[in-house]
Amino acid sequence: xxxxxxxxxxxxxxxxxxxxxxxxxxxxxxxxxxxxxxxxxxxxxxxxxxxxxxxxxxxxxxxxxxxxxxxxxxxxxxxxxxxxxxxxxxxxxxxxxxxxxxxxxxxxxxxxxxxxx
Numbered sequence: 627x628x629x630x631x632x633x634x635x636x637x638x639x640x641x642x643x644x645x646x647x648x649x650x651x652x653x654x655x656x657x658x659x660x661x662x663x664x665x666x667x668x669x670x671x672x673x674x675x676x677x678x679x680x681x682x683x684x685x686x687x688x689x690x691x692x693x694x695x696x697x698x699x700x701x702x703x704x705x706x707x708x709x710x711x712x713x714x715x716x717x718x719x720x721x722x723x724x725x726x727x728x729x730x731x732x733x734x735x736x737x738x739x740x741x742x743x
Contacts, residue, residue, distance in 0.1 A: 645699070652705065654730070655668050660731050661684060661710055661726075663680050664680060665679050667680065667730075674727045674729045682728045683724065687709075691707060
């Protein structure tokens with residue numbers, strides 16, 4: 627999905643596609659409140675602590691935000707960036723790691739699911 631947001635496909639072939647992809651990315655099962663998970667919560671292999679099975683990769687979230695911005699979906703971009711900035715507060719020197727666990731964000735609680743590589 628993130629790749630599709632980066633492509634510049636002809637408008638006649640993609641009517642509404644980018645909005646549908648954005649809506650999927652921003653659902654609670656994909657967007658944790660901190661970033662976009664690699665696999666949606668609810669999949670049989672979902673594990674928010676696993677490398678590719680539900681963790682959050684800041685680089686991928688940033689690429690998704692770039693694609694959303696390309697299509698003018700600024701509210702989604704703001705939510706993604708705010709989540710990344712909030713997550714960064716839990717890491718040394720406020721620097722995001724390669725990935726971190728994809729547990730849901732709980733209002734008022736710090737990012738508690740950290741996997742350092």
